[in-house]
Amino acid sequence: MVNTTTTTSTTEPATVALSPCEHDANISYCDNPPSCEYDVIIIGAGVAGAALAYAFGTDSRKVLLVERDLSEPDRIVGELMQPGGIQALQKLGLEDCIENIEGITTRGYVVCQKGSIVNLKYPVNPATGKPFVGKSFHHGRFVSNLRKACDNVKGVTIVQGSVNTLIEVPLLDRVVGITYTPTDATTTSTAFAPITVVADGGASKFRKSYLDKEPVGRSQFYGFIIKDCPLIAPNNGHVILSKIAPVLMYQIDPNETRVLVDVPNDARQNFPGDIKSYIREQVLPDIPESLQAKFSESLETERLRSMPNRFLPSSMNTQDGLIYVGDSLNMRHPLTGGGMTVALWDVVHLRNLLSKDTVESFYDTHLVLAQLSSFHWVRKSRASAINILAQALYALFSAEDDPDLKVLRQACFDYFQLGGTCITTPMGLLGGVFTSPLLLMYHFFAVVLYGMLCFLLSSAGPVAFVCNLGRAASVLWMGCKVFLPLLWTELVS
Ligand SMILES: Cc1cc2nc3c(=O)[nH]c(=O)nc-3n(C[C@H](O)[C@H](O)[C@H](O)COP(=O)(O)OP(=O)(O)OC[C@H]3O[C@@H](n4cnc5c(N)ncnc54)[C@H](O)[C@@H]3O)c2cc1C
Structure with a gap:
């Protein structure tokens, strides 16, 4: 249902006594679903929001997608899609969105340091026998294609407008819709649905209301x-x-x-x-x-x-009627270009867990919340591997003054030069196609041990070797200080 009213614009949730969908505060779900025109409202048609609108729309859900600016985005973010992101696009049937936009196939990375270069290729895809590839492109062209794909889905209504508030029914502790100002209107509109998805990006103005974590940069x-x-x-x-x-x-x-x-x-x-x-x-x-x-x-x-460049550990979606996805839920340093991969896999998981076959009606709030709990755990492995890798690599690659971090940074570079799985496994993790944080931990500490070994072997004689043992222990301690808090954060978030 979409109503036009004038309301005050604030990011605090607006409250209504009972939404049009609610008739009795004692029932756990709406007993009159047709009174809401939409099954789901999505705030933001960026990477996550547009892909999710498409996924829900093609599953015969009625979707209202509200985007504050539908012109082609012109941003410096989200320009390199890792192979894992391409896999997610394929699963969603959206792989065409990275075609015909003059994108460039990427086969891996080169890392350059003081005149030395190491070439890191993505691993071979066992399904095809060919190496995985990524794609780099103009972000805006990709997002425009996602929006066009949504536009072609019957159940998706796209509106250009800025969402002002979430509407909450305090009695039920449930979010039931939004207030928004369409671009071509002076008055504020309201829309109601059993689920509202917040996909308004890293600077989300709706995060504070229901999540207790804030991004740090x-x-x-x-x-x-x-x-x-x-x-x-x-x-x-x-x-x-x-x-x-x-x-x-x-x-x-x-x-x-x-x-x-x-x-x-x-x-x-x-x-x-x-x-x-x-x-x-x-x-x-x-x-x-x-x-x-x-x-x-x-x-x-x-x-x-x-x-x-910010870091935001994820949170479990526990608020009745509300789902956070994409950068509003979880962010990591963009050094490894993992954000779109995480966001698109989140869309794949949400589509599967909230499919019509599994959750016939989004008014079944108990089932929706149970599926969102599964979402939290099912996404964790890949998202954690990408998050930890991004944060840990950034710590090593921004080692300005710390001598132990400098040893680790050099060790990382030298480790890559060993070739074989010292390249392919880290690159599989970076590419979002290997998803085990334990595999990441193995390679991270292999780098640390390699760094300690190289450092000790560079000692000029046995006396220096013994003296350097203390320093090697300090490098190990630094490795633990970088990695373990990140692992812990992922485990408890
Ligand atoms: C500098 C930088 C470089 C990056 N490079 C890469 C990279 O190479 N590869 C990669 O995978 N990831 C990269 N990322 C991360 C990636 O850009 C994000 O993870 C991804 O864009 C998240 O998608 P999203 O849909 O959550 O948010 P966004 O893509 O930011 O989309 C949010 C949308 O919500 C809309 N919106 C916001 N508020 C409202 C409102 N109130 N009402 C209506 N609409 C609203 C916005 O207009 C926008 O369209 C980078 C990030 C940064 C900071």
Whole structure:
């Protein structure tokens, strides 16, 4: 049901005594479902919201998808889809959305450090016998295709408008709908449904109302485009380990290469000049020589934009009538490009767990909440592996001053140079196609032990070796300090 009224705009949940769907506070689900026009309202038609609208719509649900800006997004996020994300798109029947947008096939990454390079390929897909591939593209073109796909589904109604509040029935402790302002209207509208999905992204304004976790960030990505950049290894993402923090580069169409420079908040605050001077002085010298001229020129001429890099552990969806998905639920540092993979797999899980065959009516709140509890656990393995890897790698790759972290960073680089499973397994985890956090733990501590070993073997003589034992123990301790809190956070969240 969509009503037009005027209400005050605030992010606090609006309350109604009883929604049009509720007739008796003592019943656990609505006894008159047809009085709500929609089965589900989705706030935000980004990666997660649009994919979920499509998934529910093709399962014969009636969906209201409210997006504040339906024009093609122009953002510096979500431009490299890992193979795991492509798998999820295939499961959803949305793989065409990354076709015909001039995207670039990515076969892996090259990591560059002080003139040395290591090439990390994705592993072979046992189902096809060919290596997994990812795809990089203009984010906006991909999201526009997702929205077009939704537009072609009969049950999905897309409205351009800004959602102002969630509507809650305090008596039932249930969210029953939204208030929103359509772009072409001056008055506020209301819409009701048994489920409202919050998919409004990293800066979610509805997270605070029902989740107790807040994102934390240590750095920003500053992004710009280089035209016709002579990349070291075309069809590969480039990770450049600069003195302070990593730089990412990957082609997003045949002529344009995205550059993302990680700028830690502390380093930025301590630097006296503007951001361009910072990048010129602190980052440019570590860019491989063959790329420096183009990098430097584009820094001056192209638009420079920034986005915060944040970490948000997930939470279980326990609020009656409400589901958080995508970045509103869970975020990690974008260094490993895992956000869309997590979001799209969440959509796959939600589609399966809340399918019409399993949950005939979304008014069956007990069953919906039970399925959301399963969702929390079923997503955990892949999401945790991606989250921990992103946060741990960032800790190692932004090892500015800490000598133990520097040893680990070098060990990581050297470990990759061993080749074989020292590359394919970490790359399978990064690509979102291997999903075991224990496998990640194995390789992380293999890096730590390798670092300790290399450090000890570099000792000049037996006396130095004995002296270095203490330092090696300190490196091990640092490895534990990086990894174990991340693992613990995933276990308890
Ligand atoms: C710098 C950076 C680079 C990244 N690079 C990658 C990458 O290469 N690969 C990768 O996989 N991930 C990457 N990510 C992460 C990825 O972008 C996100 O995980 C993904 O976009 C999350 O999708 P979402 O649908 O949750 O949010 P979004 O894609 O942000 O979509 C949210 C939508 O909600 C709409 N909205 C917000 N508020 C309202 C409202 N009140 N009413 C109506 N609509 C609203 C917005 O307009 C938007 O369309 C990156 C992140 C950052 C910060």
